[in-house]
Structure formats: C-alpha cells, structure tokens
Amino acid sequence: MHQNVTTATGHAPELRSAPAYRTVLTHDADELARNLTDWEQCYDQMTAGAFHGALAELRLPRMQVFREEISQSVRQTCRVWPGALWFGFPAQAGAIRINGRPLDGDCVMVRPGGGEFELLTPSSHVIYGMVVCRDVLAQAALRSACGVDWERMQAAEVLRVDGEARMACMEALAAALAVSGAHGGMLPAGSEQQLLAALLGVLDCSGVEPAAAHSFQRRQKVVARVRDYILAHRDQPLTVPDLCAIAHVSRRTLQYCFEDVLGMSPTLYLRRVRLNGVRRQLLDPAARRQPIGAVAAAWGFGSFSQFSSDYRKLFGASPSATRM
Structure with a gap:
C-alpha cells in the first residue's frame, strides 16, 4: 500500500x-x-x-x-x-x-x-x-x-x-x-x-453491530484466500477452475462468496485487480522504460489486444495515454 x-x-x-x-x-x-x-x-x-x-x-x-x-x-x-x-x-x-x-x-x-x-x-x-x-x-x-x-x-x-x-x-x-x-x-x-x-x-x-455471522466469515476467508493468491501470482493466467482449486470450493460456491462479499464475480474481480496493477505500474516513474506489453504480461495478460481493449473500457483511455 x-x-x-x-x-x-x-x-x-x-x-x-x-x-x-x-x-x-x-x-x-x-x-x-x-x-x-x-x-x-x-x-x-x-x-x-x-x-x-x-x-x-x-x-x-x-x-x-x-x-x-x-x-x-x-x-x-x-x-x-x-x-x-x-x-x-x-x-x-x-x-x-x-x-x-x-x-x-x-x-x-x-x-x-x-x-x-x-x-x-x-x-x-x-x-x-x-x-x-x-x-x-x-x-x-x-x-x-x-x-x-x-x-x-x-x-x-x-x-x-x-x-x-x-x-x-x-x-x-x-x-x-x-x-x-x-x-x-x-x-x-x-x-x-x-x-x-x-x-x-x-x-x-x-x-x-454484532460480528458477522460465521457463514459470512467463512465466505470472507474464501475471498481473502483467492485475493492473496491473485496478488502473489500476478503473472499467472488464472482461470475460475484455478481459483476454485486454490480456495477448495466448487465453482458455484466461489461465485456465491464473491457476489456476497464483493458484489461481483471472481472473473470480474480478477480482471479489475490486474488492470489496476498495470495502471499503477505504468504510472510508476521507475517502470517508465518498460514496454507496455511487458508490463501487461507481468500481470497475467496473454493477449495484448484484449488487454488494451479491456484497459480502455475500464479507465476511458489507452495504456499509452496513461504514460503521457
């Protein structure tokens, strides 16, 4: 932080x-x-x-x-x-x-x-x-x-x-x-x-207010486990089955945990966190010389064209414009 x-x-x-x-x-x-x-x-x-x-x-x-x-x-x-x-x-x-x-x-x-x-x-x-x-x-x-x-x-x-x-x-x-x-x-x-x-x-x-119910606390722990793994393995192209295996839960349970705790799907959360990670790195003066494609790859994006499209949709500007 x-x-x-x-x-x-x-x-x-x-x-x-x-x-x-x-x-x-x-x-x-x-x-x-x-x-x-x-x-x-x-x-x-x-x-x-x-x-x-x-x-x-x-x-x-x-x-x-x-x-x-x-x-x-x-x-x-x-x-x-x-x-x-x-x-x-x-x-x-x-x-x-x-x-x-x-x-x-x-x-x-x-x-x-x-x-x-x-x-x-x-x-x-x-x-x-x-x-x-x-x-x-x-x-x-x-x-x-x-x-x-x-x-x-x-x-x-x-x-x-x-x-x-x-x-x-x-x-x-x-x-x-x-x-x-x-x-x-x-x-x-x-x-x-x-x-x-x-x-x-x-x-x-x-x-x-009373502490959260034990069932909600369990869902919080599932989300936290997945979040920590995503941040620790940011260069890996993770899928929903990968995340299920990490959390030791079914696909349905994983979806429910994320929807209940964060109000969004695990796929959307993964994409948003990684796009923000790329943006943070593009704005870092220490990473100014790194090619945009290399930064995107370091955050698990395999297709540069898909990454660029997703980035522009989220932030309203292209990755190259972020560095200007």
Missing part, C-alpha cells in the same frame, strides 16, 4: 500547533489514495469510465477531518495511524461495504489505527471521515460523562447510531472544512472541542 506519512516510526503523527487545510483534485484513484495524510492506502477502480476524485482535508492537533468524493466504484485497502480511531460517515446510505459487510440505514463505520481494513465504495460516492487519537477521545468522553465501551469499539466495524446525531456530526464536519477552506486553514477557537462533542453525541447513543 502507499504510505503518505509524516513519520516512519509506526507511532502517531507529531502534534501540529495549527490547523492545516488542503484540497486535491485528481483523475486517478490511486493518486487520491496517496494524498490522504498519515494513511497507508491502495485504491483499485472497479467500474468503467473516467475517474474524478476530490479530497478536502483538515489536519488539527491529534485530529483529522476530511471529505472524499469519487466518481467510480473503488476497492480501498486502508490503514490509519496507530493509536487513533477512524469514523466514516457515508453521505448516501447503502451500497458501501466495509470488510465485505454492507451498510444500511443510520450507521457509522469505525476502525482502530494500525490495522488494515477494506472498503468497497459505489460510484458517485461522498464520505466524511474523522480520525481522532484514542486518548484524546477518551479524555473528552470522560469530561462529558459519555459512556463508551472502548473494548467493543476497538473490535467494531459498524455502529448503529441515532439518525439526527449522525446528521449533526456530518454537518459539523462539513462546516469545519468549509470555514477552514475559506480562512486559509484557520478555525475559530474551540472548534476542535465542538467537533469532539459532535462525535461524542453520535457515540453516546450508538450500539455496536
């Missing part, structure tokens, strides 16, 4: 004495992933068409607020800095998955720092994010007498929350981004405490 970090120690980022605000506009999903400060991320574009992404980010002392907008469906592998908690507020309910679990209704996603998690976001998607150092949030909760089960929070993926509190928190995040953007990154005094209060308003009336 790409690292965009201020420290290589594996600890929380250094404290910042003043807010910092910036925006990013890009036509490449993976470039958007690289631009979220202090995260390790990798984005794969999953739906066909030109990509447009926008990021607005506000960095505060021991807190980060951002708004991300994307035009195409993206598979995101993410890790936030250790010692923090990430909370994700999708602007539209439904169609997003965290570690394969679909969201519905009044929910907020949560994951602790230092651990990898995966999102599958739909096309035309907007999400607000808030990352807070865990000790800062715990101290704020103690001061406001907010009862939070931190042990369950650390293990949670989805929180069921009050709809009005969720909307109020999203509005607070949007307002902070708008004000800081209009005033050179500056915020009025007390803004950080107001953001913490808005988040605690969500957490105070939340419930941790």
Whole structure:
C-alpha cells in the first residue's frame, strides 16, 4: 500500500500547533489514495469510465477531518495511524461495504489505527471521515460523562447510531472544512472541542453491530484466500477452475462468496485487480522504460489486444495515454 506519512516510526503523527487545510483534485484513484495524510492506502477502480476524485482535508492537533468524493466504484485497502480511531460517515446510505459487510440505514463505520481494513465504495460516492487519537477521545468522553465501551469499539466495524446525531456530526464536519477552506486553514477557537462533542453525541447513543455471522466469515476467508493468491501470482493466467482449486470450493460456491462479499464475480474481480496493477505500474516513474506489453504480461495478460481493449473500457483511455 502507499504510505503518505509524516513519520516512519509506526507511532502517531507529531502534534501540529495549527490547523492545516488542503484540497486535491485528481483523475486517478490511486493518486487520491496517496494524498490522504498519515494513511497507508491502495485504491483499485472497479467500474468503467473516467475517474474524478476530490479530497478536502483538515489536519488539527491529534485530529483529522476530511471529505472524499469519487466518481467510480473503488476497492480501498486502508490503514490509519496507530493509536487513533477512524469514523466514516457515508453521505448516501447503502451500497458501501466495509470488510465485505454492507451498510444500511443510520450507521457509522469505525476502525482502530494500525490495522488494515477494506472498503468497497459505489460510484458517485461522498464520505466524511474523522480520525481522532484514542486518548484524546477518551479524555473528552470522560469530561462529558459519555459512556463508551472502548473494548467493543476497538473490535467494531459498524455502529448503529441515532439518525439526527449522525446528521449533526456530518454537518459539523462539513462546516469545519468549509470555514477552514475559506480562512486559509484557520478555525475559530474551540472548534476542535465542538467537533469532539459532535462525535461524542453520535457515540453516546450508538450500539455496536454484532460480528458477522460465521457463514459470512467463512465466505470472507474464501475471498481473502483467492485475493492473496491473485496478488502473489500476478503473472499467472488464472482461470475460475484455478481459483476454485486454490480456495477448495466448487465453482458455484466461489461465485456465491464473491457476489456476497464483493458484489461481483471472481472473473470480474480478477480482471479489475490486474488492470489496476498495470495502471499503477505504468504510472510508476521507475517502470517508465518498460514496454507496455511487458508490463501487461507481468500481470497475467496473454493477449495484448484484449488487454488494451479491456484497459480502455475500464479507465476511458489507452495504456499509452496513461504514460503521457
């Protein structure tokens, strides 16, 4: 995964004495992933068409607020800095998955720092994010007498929350981004405490969703086993029977696992992951001298003409245009 970090120690980022605000506009999903400060991320574009992404980010002392907008469906592998908690507020309910679990209704996603998690976001998607150092949030909760089960929070993926509190928190995040953007990154005094209060308003009336059913966890493991094999053997021209043998399941079971966890067939997933791998390598300055055909072959594409056609359909541009 790409690292965009201020420290290589594996600890929380250094404290910042003043807010910092910036925006990013890009036509490449993976470039958007690289631009979220202090995260390790990798984005794969999953739906066909030109990509447009926008990021607005506000960095505060021991807190980060951002708004991300994307035009195409993206598979995101993410890790936030250790010692923090990430909370994700999708602007539209439904169609997003965290570690394969679909969201519905009044929910907020949560994951602790230092651990990898995966999102599958739909096309035309907007999400607000808030990352807070865990000790800062715990101290704020103690001061406001907010009862939070931190042990369950650390293990949670989805929180069921009050709809009005969720909307109020999203509005607070949007307002902070708008004000800081209009005033050179500056915020009025007390803004950080107001953001913490808005988040605690969500957490105070939340419930941790139960862990996924054992049957779903088994399907997650099948998908993970196949995914890891695909990435470790990227030059092999894999077929569905090959993937079935790797996962020790029938063709029907493999299809069902992928449809249930990722919402797509294993064949489509394989093709999309490999096309994104080629694009990532074509954009890498270190691979500038490699012929496009050699890069495609290294990702398991035997027919250059079929690869080129599939690439243009997914990204809206030819492989050669990617390098221009």
